[in-house]
Amino acid sequence: MPGIDESLLEAMRLPGARGASVVDWISGLALGAVGDAPGGDVEATAAETAELARLATESGALALTGGEPGAPPDDDPGGPSGKEPPVQDLIITNADSYHLLRFVTTTFDSTVFVHLWLDRREGNLALARIRLAEMTDRLVLG
Numbered sequence: 001m002p003g004i005d006e007s008l009l010e011a012m013r014l015p016g017a018r019g020a021s022v023v024d025w026i027s028g029l030a031l032g033a034v035g036d037a038p039g040g041d042v043e044a045t046a047a048e049t050a051e052l053a054r055l056a057t058e059s060g061a062l063a064l065t066g067g068e069p070g071a072p073p074d075d076d077p078g079g080p081s082g083k084e085p086p087v088q089d090l091i092i093t094n095a096d097s098y099h100l101l102r103f104v105t106t107t108f109d110s111t112v113f114v115h116l117w118l119d120r121r122e123g124n125l126a127l128a129r130i131r132l133a134e135m136t137d138r139l140v141l142g
Contacts, residue, residue, distance in 0.1 A: 004032035007139045011116050014131055016123025018097065019116075021046055022104075022139075025053035026111040031141075038097075038117060049115050053101055056087045089129065098125050102132040104139055112141060 002010065004022050011020040012035055019035030021042060028050035030042050037045040056062055092099040098118040104110050114136055118128055 002135075002138055003140050005034075007114070007135050008032055008034040010135055011114065011132065014116070014118070014123070014128050016119040016121070016128075017116065018119055021115045023050055023053070023113055023115055024111055025050040025057070025113055031112065036117070038099075045115070049099070049101060049113075052090060052092075053087075053103070053113050056090055057103075062087055089132070091125065091129070093120070093125075096120050098123055098128070100125070100128055100132060102129075102136050104136045104141070106141060110141075114139075 008020045008022065011017060017035065019033070019037050019042075021033035021037070022031045023029070023046045024031060028047035030046035033042040033046075039045065087103060089103065090099075090101040092101075097120050100116045100118065102114045102116070104112040104114065106112070114132060116128060116132055118125065
């Protein structure tokens with residue numbers, strides 16, 4: 001099973017990939033990074049994307065609902081692979097790029113996501129989302 005470095009290199013093989021990082025959304029620290037970062041500063045980008053991740057995961061409006069309208073939230077949304085974050089991914093688009101934040105599922109309460117920065121002209125957002133999901137399912141933290 002691939003670790004952080006191998007997973008980031010795999011992400012960079014996606015068409016249009018500009019940069020990728022694994023970020024802890026509690027601390028805002030990059031656990032690993034490869035390629036470029038928006039604005040040229042990996043740590044600043046990690047801290048800023050961590051703020052977005054925190055807002056999304058702590059939002060009552062975006063939390064899991066248990067499936068049925070009006071049903072109470074599921075106490076254990078984790079599947080066989082472990083504890084599921086309340087949000088699977090965030091997609092941010094701008095004029096020249098895509099930012100995809102994919103939350104990592106672990107056997108413990110995960111606070112990690114992968115941030116992939118894609119060139120909008122060369123990247124394929126649908127393909128990136130599928131491949132990033134597969135990659136994060138195999139990612140081994142440690």
